Structure formats: structure tokens, C-alpha cells
Amino acid sequence: MIRTRFAPSPTGYMHIGNLRTALYEYLIAKHYGGRFILRIEDTDQNRWVDGSVEAIHNTLITAGLRYDEGPDIGGEYGPYVQSRRKDIYLKYAQELVANGKAYYCFCGKECLDALTEHEKYDRRCLNLTAEEIQAKLASGAPYVIRQLIPDGETRFLDLVFGDITINNDELDDQVLIKSDGLPTYNFANVIDDHLMEITHVIRGNEYLSSTPKYNLLYDAFRWKIPVYIHLPLILNANGEKMSKRKGDASFEDLLAQGFLPEAVVNYIALLGWSPADNNEIFSLPELIEQFDETRLSKAPSAFDTRKLTWINGEYIKKLAPEAFQAMSLPVLKSAVKTPGIDLVSVSEMVQTRINFIYEIPQLVDFIDKLPDYGAELYTHKKMKTNTENSLANLKHALTVLYGLNLWDLTHIHDALAGLVESLGIKNGQMLWPVRTALSGKPSSPCGAAELCALLGKDESLKRIQMGIALLESYLM
RNA sequence: GGCCUGUUGGUCAAGUGGUUAAGACACGGCCCUCUCACGGCUGUAACAGGGGUUCGAAUCCCCUACAGGUCACCA
Numbered sequence: 001m002i003r004t005r006f007a008p009s010p011t012g013y014m015h016i017g018n019l020r021t022a023l024y025e026y027l028i029a030k031h032y033g034g035r036f037i038l039r040i041e042d043t044d045q046n047r048w049v050d051g052s053v054e055a056i057h058n059t060l061i062t063a064g065l066r067y068d069e070g071p072d073i074g075g076e077y078g079p080y081v082q083s084r085r086k087d088i089y090l091k092y093a094q095e096l097v098a099n100g101k102a103y104y105c106f107c108g109k110e111c112l113d114a115l116t117e118h119e120k121y122d123r124r125c126l127n128l129t130a131e132e133i134q135a136k137l138a139s140g141a142p143y144v145i146r147q148l149i150p151d152g153e154t155r156f157l158d159l160v161f162g163d164i165t166i167n168n169d170e171l172d173d174q175v176l177i178k179s180d181g182l183p184t185y186n187f188a189n190v191i192d193d194h195l196m197e198i199t200h201v202i203r204g205n206e207y208l209s210s211t212p213k214y215n216l217l218y219d220a221f222r223w224k225i226p227v228y229i230h231l232p233l234i235l236n237a238n239g240e241k242m243s244k245r246k247g248d249a250s251f252e253d254l255l256a257q258g259f260l261p262e263a264v265v266n267y268i269a270l271l272g273w274s275p276a277d278n279n280e281i282f283s284l285p286e287l288i289e290q291f292d293e294t295r296l297s298k299a300p301s302a303f304d305t306r307k308l309t310w311i312n313g314e315y316i317k318k319l320a321p322e323a324f325q326a327m328s329l330p331v332l333k334s335a336v337k338t339p340g341i342d343l344v345s346v347s348e349m350v351q352t353r354i355n356f357i358y359e360i361p362q363l364v365d366f367i368d369k370l371p372d373y374g375a376e377l378y379t380h381k382k383m384k385t386n387t388e389n390s391l392a393n394l395k396h397a398l399t400v401l402y403g404l405n406l407w408d409l410t411h412i413h414d415a416l417a418g419l420v421e422s423l424g425i426k427n428g429q430m431l432w433p434v435r436t437a438l439s440g441k442p443s444s445p446c447g448a449a450e451l452c453a454l455l456g457k458d459e460s461l462k463r464i465q466m467g468i469a470l471l472e473s474y475l476m
Numbered sequence: 477g478g479c480c481u482g483u484u485g486g487u488c489a490a491g492u493g494g495u496u497a498a499g500a501c502a503c504g505g506c507c508c509u510c511u512c513a514c515g516g517c518u519g520u521a522a523c524a525g526g527g528g529u530u531c532g533a534a535u536c537c538c539c540u541a542c543a544g545g546u547c548a549c550c551a
Contacts (some may be wrong), residue, residue: 009551044550109549120547144549161481170479170547178549185551209480209546232482233544241544267488270500274489278499297489300544304487307501317514352514363512383510416510431510443512 002034004200006060006067007189009041012049013244014059016303017204017234019251020268024231025202026065027269027291034199038070039192040081043182053081059251062261064284069196077196082188089183092191092221093145093176101220102147102176104128106136120172121146145177147220154212159229160296166212174213186210190217193226202229205300229293232272233300242303254308258356263312271301281314313355324351328360335361338368340456349445363445367455370463371440375474378436378467383428390433391471396423397434398464407457413449437467 004025008018029036038060042048057072069075079085096102105125126148128136137143149172155165176187183191193201201214208230218225234242242248249257254264262283269287270280273296282290316324328347336343346367350360365371378390385393400415420430434448438460444451452460 007551011551041551047550105549142549146549164480166479172547175549180549182549184549189551204545205481206545207551230481235544237487239543270488272488276490278490280488280500299482299484299489301489302487304501307488310501350513353512380511426510428510433510435510439511441511445512447510449510 002029002032002199003037003197004029004034004202005037005039005193005196005198006065007039007041007192007203008056009044009047009185010049010052010056011047012052012055013250014056014252015242015244015248015250016254016268017242019059019063019264020234020271021202021204021231022060022065023063023265023269024229024273024291024293024296025200026067027287028200028202028229028293030288031291035068036065037075037077037196037198038067038080039196040071041185041188042081042083043178043185043188045083045180045182055252062255063251063265064261082192083182085188085192086182088195089188089191090177090181093183093187096147096176096220097145099220100148102145103173104133104137104143105146105173105175106141106143108142123173142179144175144179146173146175147217149173149216154215156211156215156225156228158208158211159227159293160232160298161208161230164208164211166209168212168216171213171216186213187217190214194218194221194223198226200227200229202231205230205233229296231296232298234268234271235300235302237302237304239302248303258358259308259312260315263308263315266315267308267311271303272297281311281318309355316354316357317352319351321348321351327357331357331360332364335364336367341367341454345454346445349450353445366439366441366444370466373436373440373470375470377440377442378433378471380428380432383432384426385429385432387471387475389425389429390436391468391475393423393425393430394433394437394464394468394471397430398461398468401452401457401464402461404457407453409449409453412452416449433467434464437464 006022006025008014026036028034038056040053040056053071057070060067067073069077069080071080074080093102097104103126105121106128107121107125125146149168151168153165153167155163157163174186175184177183192198211228211230215225236242236246236248240246244250251264255261265284266280266282266287269282269291273291275282275290276292276295319327325344325347328350329343332343332346336346346364350363353363354360375387379386396419397416400419401412404411404415416430416434420427423430431448435444435451438444438448438451438455440463446454455463
């Protein structure tokens, strides 16, 4: 059974890189029928931000990444918050001390400060006798527990980056238990991953260099080393690491900007991973099915809002009409106050024309109020229209539409088509002026006949008359 | 600075010794069309640089450059 875990610290900000890490952890677990676990790493009390556990929960759920075990839902490997596991870690550190693989260190700030910048700890406390240690412990002197790093080299295999070997000289005797009694991140991480039977450790590339430290710990305990999968970074559009400080968007920010959660998840799945075929639009179940950890890439990738925007548009377009209405109707209701407008059909018109829901109002603003527009709008080279023939054709349209008793799309359409035929003109020469008079805009979400049907007979005729008046005064 | 890692069009990316070096976004053009979109077709554009190895290198090796990560009682 594959078990993966998402282990954020509660610092209050879920950036896109974190979310993608969680996504991949979720996908790998689910692809193989395994379990996805949420664990909060709060061994640094100073960095705790209130409410961040809720924020993490909400983000994961909104993104569709339902975890199987976690702080709020429990599980058989709990607790899932490290501060509540405090007692566990000390015991394991002491076990290492008893085996000669770790030692107490009483060095305070002053003796550590004596070390120059890139110098390793000089192991002076390793020489303490058992009596000296007992005495210091009994006196209540603050201490840490350090792991004694053996000579030699440490080698590990990462599924993405391959075989990596480093010389143990590079490593300091790492602190396992801090003087406040809490474990360091690295130590707690190894203990918990082991105890929670995590099989695949999936995390950001920034942990690649510290992986040997983890393995040295697994070795000291003679525990099975998990499969490592390190993920390349996600950069912002300037090629820099994303951060809140630089104004880069978090998942929540993106949702606030109008991106759909499914679209964001879909997009970030593609940042650092590619499917075997050329498809790019995936639902979460499809991602679960197709995700393959061997197709992860090593190179960092830049977050491209334009592509996300395209994906968002794709999601909007493929929404069933009813699902789209659930989003569009509330917006339309507040954007269109004119009574009697068929908002469901407006919703349909607008669906293929937007990438964001918030773009709807500007597309339909002409319904309530005909915008002020200039006569030059009637001149369109490709439609072969100018102010003169527009005026003439508008007059014809007015007459025919005025006489139309049945005001529905079919009849309006037929009436205008008949007019085009009897006048022997091109479609656009009739339809462009009518469309223009009705919308007052260079573009509209539908054509002339649909606009007539939408606005109703009275309003349509009124707007055509206004167009005629505008052109007459312009040509005078 | 030491160590580790990375580098295919503007962006995401396929590619694992022989390809006309895919595809997507963006951008341009054409078609469809009463506008704008949608849809369809199409164009511009890439193997960081230099040495090897090989009949043959984007793919293997070395050097250089650039970028990132890491060297905490942070995670």
C-alpha cells in the first residue's frame, strides 16, 4: 500500500508550489490505490500562524484533494500535528544516544558563535565523560541532542534526479532535539514518516541537498528508506522563485481573480509533468488515472498566467449549460436590470466568449442602456457598409420590422433575410447596420436578429429610429 | 565560497544515438461568419557555448557560461 503525505508548516500561506506538491502526492497515492495523509509540521512555535490549519484544509478540499488521514479527521497513525507528538521524538533520540549514534551537546550560543561561517561544529561535547554529562543534565543545563555523522559517503536514488552521492564531510552533526525539547524539522520528519509508514516522500527540490541527512537517520535506526521524489521549482514570470513578497499569486488569490479551482489544478499538474499523449485538459479522476511519476521533469518551470487563462476558458466552455448558468445567472441578474430579458439565452450567448465570469457584465452592458456611439461605427469595409447605405437599410429594416406581428427569432430572421433578397444587397449591408443600431458597440455577443428578439419589439424599433436619427444628423 | 542540481522556440513541453526536432499557450495569416467569440486550417520561432566519443549526438563524456538549491537549535 502506497502512502504519501503532505506536510506543510502552518505559516499561513499556501503558494502554488506547495499546492502542486500536494497534488502530486495525492495523484501518486491515488493512482496506485494508496492513501494520502495530511500532517502539520509545527515544531517551530515561533512561526505558527493562527487559522492556517483551516486554510490548508480549505485549500486542499477546494482543490479536490481529499486526504484520508489528517488532524481534523484522525486516522490510526495519529496525532497528525507534530507539536502533539512531542514525547515520541525524545525517546527515539535517546535510543540513538544509547547506541552511540548521537550525543548530548551543551554548547550555548557563545561557543557556536566562535565558529566561522562555513565551519562545522567541532564536536567538543563528544568528549564529555558520562559523569560530566550526568552532572550537567542533573543541573538542568540546556542541551541539544546531535547525531554523530559517520565518515564515508551517502548515496541515494531519487526517482526524478537519479543517483546522487555526497561526501559526509559536507554534513554537520545535525541537531535532533532542540534545547526547547522539540525535535528539529528533519528529525521529526524522519520519525513521523517512518511511524506513519510513508512509502513515497514527495517534496520540493529544495530538500534534495538535505536528503542524505535523512538517510543517515534511517540508517542509524536501521529503518527502510522511502522512495524519494523531488520536484522542480515553479518560478514566476520573471524566472524567480515564487513568493508572497514579490506579489505572486497564491491559490486563493487565483480563485479571487476568477480562476476556477479545477482549471488551476489542471494547469499546475502540467507544470513539471507531462502526459504520455497530447491531451492537456484533465479532470482530477483523469489525472489520477494517467499520472505517471516517471514523466516528471527536472527543470524548473515558469508560471504562465496566459496559459492558465486559456485553460480557464476551456473549462468554462465545456461546462454544461445548467452548470454555467449557476455561475452566470447571478452575475447577469445584477448586470441586467431591464425586465423581460431572457437571461438564460444571454447566458448561452456569452459562454463561448469569456475566459472569466467577471467578463460577463461588459459584454451585456448595452442591454440596459444603449451606449453613446458615433456614426462612423456604421462604416465597415468588409461589410461594405458606409453611413449612406446604412441609413437607407436601417429605414427599410424599420419598416419591415414595424409591420412584423410575430416577434420571435424565426420571423425576425426571415423578415431581414427577405429584405436582403428583395433589395439585392449583401447580408452584412443589412445586418451590420441593424446590429450596430441595436448594440451601439463594435462587437456584441450575438447577431442582429438575436438582438431584436432579445430586446423586444418596442426597444428594437426605438434603437433603430435612434440610429436613423444619428445618421441623418451626421449626413446633413 | 564548498557541495548538489538544472539548461529544447517568448512560456509549458515531447524526445532516451539516425525524427523534415512533436504538441499546447501566446503572436501573425486564412477560412467560417451580420460583429466579437467558438471552430477549422496555416505561419514565425528552439536543442546555452566549446571540445571530444561515434559512420552518425538534443540524446553519451569533459570544460565553460548562466540559473537555482543547500550549507541553522527554520521548515
